Amino acid sequence: MGTTESSIVDAARGRPGLLLVAFLGGLLLVDLAAKLAGLSLGPIGGAISADRFGSNLWNGVVIGLVIGLAGIGLSMTYSILSFANFSHGDLLSTGAFTGWGVAFLIAGFGDIPVRSLLTVRDAGGATAGDIGAHILSTPVAILVGLLAAFAITAAVALALDRAFYKPMRDRDGISILIASIGAALIVRYAIQFVYGSDRRGVTASLDASNLAFAPLGLSVNAHELTIVVAALGLMLAMHFMLQRTKLGTAMRAMADNKDLALVTGIPAERVVTATWIIGGGLAGASGYLYVLLRGTIQFDFGWLLLLLIFAAVILGGIGSVYGAIAGGLVIGIVFTTSTIWIPSDFNEAAAFAVMITMLLLRPEGLFGGVSTA
Amino acid sequence: MSDDSARSSETEAPESATAALIDAARRSDLGLVLGTLLAVYLVAALLTFTDGLNSVVGLMRTLTFLGLVYALAALALNLQWGYAGLFNIGVAGFMALGVYTMGIVVRSPDPAFGPPGFGLPLPVGIVAGMLVAAVVGLLAALPALRLKADYLAIVTLGISEIIRLILQSSAFDNFLRETIGAGTGGGSGMGMPRNPVRDLFLVDGQAGTPTALGDLVFGTVGESGLGIANTILIDWAYIAVLAGFVIGFFVLLERLGRSPFGRTLKAIREDELVADSLGKNVDLIKIKVFVIGCALMGLAGILWFGSQGNVSPTPQFMPVLTFYVFIAVIIGGSGSNAGAVLGGIVFATVLFEGPRRVGASLRDVIDAETPPSFADALVTLDPTAFLAFATDNIAPLQFVFLGLILVFIMHRRPDGILGDRIETAAAVDLSERPSGGETDE
Numbered sequence: 108m109g110t111t112e113s114s115i116v117d118a119a120r121g122r123p124g125l126l127l128v129a130f131l132g133g134l135l136l137v138d139l140a141a142k143l144a145g146l147s148l149g150p151i152g153g154a155i156s157a158d159r160f161g162s163n164l165w166n167g168v169v170i171g172l173v174i175g176l177a178g179i180g181l182s183m184t185y186s187i188l189s190f191a192n193f194s195h196g197d198l199l200s201t202g203a204f205t206g207w208g209v210a211f212l213i214a215g216f217g218d219i220p221v222r223s224l225l226t227v228r229d230a231g232g233a234t235a236g237d238i239g240a241h242i243l244s245t246p247v248a249i250l251v252g253l254l255a256a257f258a259i260t261a262a263v264a265l266a267l268d269r270a271f272y273k274p275m276r277d278r279d280g281i282s283i284l285i286a287s288i289g290a291a292l293i294v295r296y297a298i299q300f301v302y303g304s305d306r307r308g309v310t311a312s313l314d315a316s317n318l319a320f321a322p323l324g325l326s327v328n329a330h331e332l333t334i335v336v337a338a339l340g341l342m343l344a345m346h347f348m349l350q351r352t353k354l355g356t357a358m359r360a361m362a363d364n365k366d367l368a369l370v371t372g373i374p375a376e377r378v379v380t381a382t383w384i385i386g387g388g389l390a391g392a393s394g395y396l397y398v399l400l401r402g403t404i405q406f407d408f409g410w411l412l413l414l415l416i417f418a419a420v421i422l423g424g425i426g427s428v429y430g431a432i433a434g435g436l437v438i439g440i441v442f443t444t445s446t447i448w449i450p451s452d453f454n455e456a457a458a459f460a461v462m463i464t465m466l467l468l469r470p471e472g473l474f475g476g477v478s479t480a
Numbered sequence: 481m482s483d484d485s486a487r488s489s490e491t492e493a494p495e496s497a498t499a500a501l502i503d504a505a506r507r508s509d510l511g512l513v514l515g516t517l518l519a520v521y522l523v524a525a526l527l528t529f530t531d532g533l534n535s536v537v538g539l540m541r542t543l544t545f546l547g548l549v550y551a552l553a554a555l556a557l558n559l560q561w562g563y564a565g566l567f568n569i570g571v572a573g574f575m576a577l578g579v580y581t582m583g584i585v586v587r588s589p590d591p592a593f594g595p596p597g598f599g600l601p602l603p604v605g606i607v608a609g610m611l612v613a614a615v616v617g618l619l620a621a622l623p624a625l626r627l628k629a630d631y632l633a634i635v636t637l638g639i640s641e642i643i644r645l646i647l648q649s650s651a652f653d654n655f656l657r658e659t660i661g662a663g664t665g666g667g668s669g670m671g672m673p674r675n676p677v678r679d680l681f682l683v684d685g686q687a688g689t690p691t692a693l694g695d696l697v698f699g700t701v702g703e704s705g706l707g708i709a710n711t712i713l714i715d716w717a718y719i720a721v722l723a724g725f726v727i728g729f730f731v732l733l734e735r736l737g738r739s740p741f742g743r744t745l746k747a748i749r750e751d752e753l754v755a756d757s758l759g760k761n762v763d764l765i766k767i768k769v770f771v772i773g774c775a776l777m778g779l780a781g782i783l784w785f786g787s788q789g790n791v792s793p794t795p796q797f798m799p800v801l802t803f804y805v806f807i808a809v810i811i812g813g814s815g816s817n818a819g820a821v822l823g824g825i826v827f828a829t830v831l832f833e834g835p836r837r838v839g840a841s842l843r844d845v846i847d848a849e850t851p852p853s854f855a856d857a858l859v860t861l862d863p864t865a866f867l868a869f870a871t872d873n874i875a876p877l878q879f880v881f882l883g884l885i886l887v888f889i890m891h892r893r894p895d896g897i898l899g900d901r902i903e904t905a906a907a908v909d910l911s912e913r914p915s916g917g918e919t920d921e
Contacts (some may be wrong), residue, residue: 183741222855230855289886296879452649467623
């Protein structure tokens with residue numbers, strides 16, 4: 108006992124920052140408990156209903172899963188290609204616009220001009236209600252849209268790689284990072300040119316789309332449930348791919364030690380291709396799901412999400428797929444529950460602050476910098 | 481590089497006077513910058529000469545202003561990135577800090593005119609703005625510099641977004657008003673104090689009451705003389721001030737770069753480990769240069785946005801502003817101060833303003849109605865309608881073009897136009913060995 112205690116004290120002395128963060132985190136937890144219990148002791152406590160806290164937590168999990176799904180691709184490109192891909196956010200937008208175009212085409216075919224459907228209501232005067240895309244009324248359209256988002260974004264990511272990144276394979280990470288900023292500009296503004304710049308509604312609203320979970324005091328939207336199922340399904344598929352297939356083993360080997368992997372005879376370019384297909388596809392799928400969650404779409408929403416995705420990936424330890432998922436959940440929950448303590452103007456800033464704190468105290472991330480394992 | 485060309489041109493006589501002029505311009509960085517400006521003016525004059533002298537001078541004013549402010553920001557970034565290899569992509573945030581602090585310090589305490597301030601003189605505000613940018617830079621640098629370059633990039637981007645979101649927040653505005661009695665104005669921003677250059681020409685800055693100098697200038701070339709709008713003339717006077725600051729930044733950075741401190745910086749950029757093992761305090765030097773760079777970014781922000789009447793966080797200080805400045809530095813060549821100035825001018829005129837002006841001119845020529853959307857333009861199957869749509873929506877195409885330029889430069893010319901990554905760190909020229917001396921063999 109004595110030895111463990113003294114080692115804890117020593118560790119705390121060695122890491123004053125960690126101690127401070129742990130203290131602040133503990134304070135927030137005590138405060139939360141006091142708030143939930145309805146107690147109030149000076150500045151601590153207050154009143155917050157368990158319902159509100161529950162719905163905050165649930166919203167955080169939903170957003171977190173979407174961010175985590177997007178983070179997988181970012182983490183993979185970082186660990187296998189060794190650069191921070193700033194065009195990743197715009198791959199989310201690519202998936203969202205193309206995927207919803209396909210979903211609209213199926214949901215509204217016949218009644219509404221095709222150009223209006225494929226451009227996600229940029230052309231023509233159809234409203235989101237006319238098209239009526241909703242998981243309960245047009246489940247096939249939503250599912251096919253998700254698949255299309257995955258496939259088209261994978262193709263776009265691969266094309267970007269062939270055109271921009273492949274000639275730079277042997278360059279340093281910062282040079283490729285700058286090129287990826289260029290690629291981000293190209294993709295984002297090509298989307299604006301084709302799909303227009305205004306924010307618009309996408310999903311139709313349906314009566315009785317909320318399923319109430321009475322015991323938890325939660326009201327869960329059918330779209331939220333779809334997102335959770337789809338995101339978890341994709342993450343599980345990713346897990347089995349990484350652990351059980353030859354490709355997954357090769358990817359983990361490349362991420363772990365590139366030179367060793369090359370010496371062993373792993374076909375590097377084929378692994379890189381697979382990385383872009385899977386990472387890009389997951390980015391597209393998560394962008395599609397994010398629009399399903401928010402119900403609106405805008406050409407630069409993926410770019411605005413990018414920093415949150417980076418925060419998630421860094422939190423989990425950049426390069427680790429499981430870390431990205433865990434980091435996404437943490438960031439999502441911080442994003443929604445921080446409104447208990449601070450004005451909602453700052454919830455995004457709180458997520459970035461968590462990321463920066465993590466980088467300063469434990470740059471290797473929650474999972475200790477394990478690459479893609 | 482420049483020495484070589486200088487030597488070769490001394491031996492070969494130039495063919496003509498113009499060739500000699502071009503040769504001289506190529507030899508000196510100043511000549512290159514001025515030559516670029518002249519070329520830009522020529523194109524601007526060609527684009528607008530049909531609309532009269534006022535439009536020509538007005539367009540030149542806009543282009544020069546943008547070129548100079550981008551040059552200022554690019555110089556500040558060049559100190560951090562070009563000299564020390566610190567990949568700071570939070571430029572927009574530090575500029576916002578500078579200009580907002582200046583605004584808060586200088587604005588009138590009377591809340592009747594928007595967010596209240598402290599009502600102190602302008603120079604105090606400028607110094608305070610630089611100080612706040614420097615202090616936040618210090619706080620960011622202390623821990624962040626231990627990180628790898630790409631982590632530093634993400635952290636600085638995060639900081640710049642946190643700054644923007646805080647300035648945007650009305651809760652923070654109220655908090656400031658209650659605690660220190662000054663406000664940021666939240667999302668609607670704040671008006672900037674009057675430009676002192678305006679007071680040189682107008683009594684109390686009021687239009688219609690010119691000073692003696694104002695009378696003289698307005699009477700000769702202004703509205704009562706050659707017919708150039710008085711506001712454009714006042715802007716030109718401010719541009720002269722900006723040019724002074726660009727020269728000041730340039731001289732400061734050049735001196736810094738040639739000092740022992742600057743040589744250590746370049747050594748760190750090229751190989752941190754070697755610099756460290758030679759006994760240089762790498763961390764301290766990095767922190768110093770980061771703080772100086774942030775203070776200069778704050779000053780650049782003040783000179784740029786402080787002169788624009790009103791600042792607000794969201795359209796003006798988005799991360800894309802940082803990338804513009806980066807593109808300017810990359811075009812010029814990171815590590816070269818002359819390159820940063822040139823890159824700023826080329827970016828602002830050719831890449832930023834150019835496509836918009838050319839697109840607008842083209843649109844006037846095309847005789848077709850603009851289709852309401854891309855899909856509508858496509859289904860007409862009419863190239864003219866499509867061209868009308870494209871020229872009317874030139875802004876997104878321009879960004880696509882910028883992205884292509886960025887990728888192209890990274891592929892083909894990673895050192896930019898004037899990049900001098902390879903340079904002598906020694907104070908004496910080592911490439912020229914005295915002939916007849918001892919040899920190693």
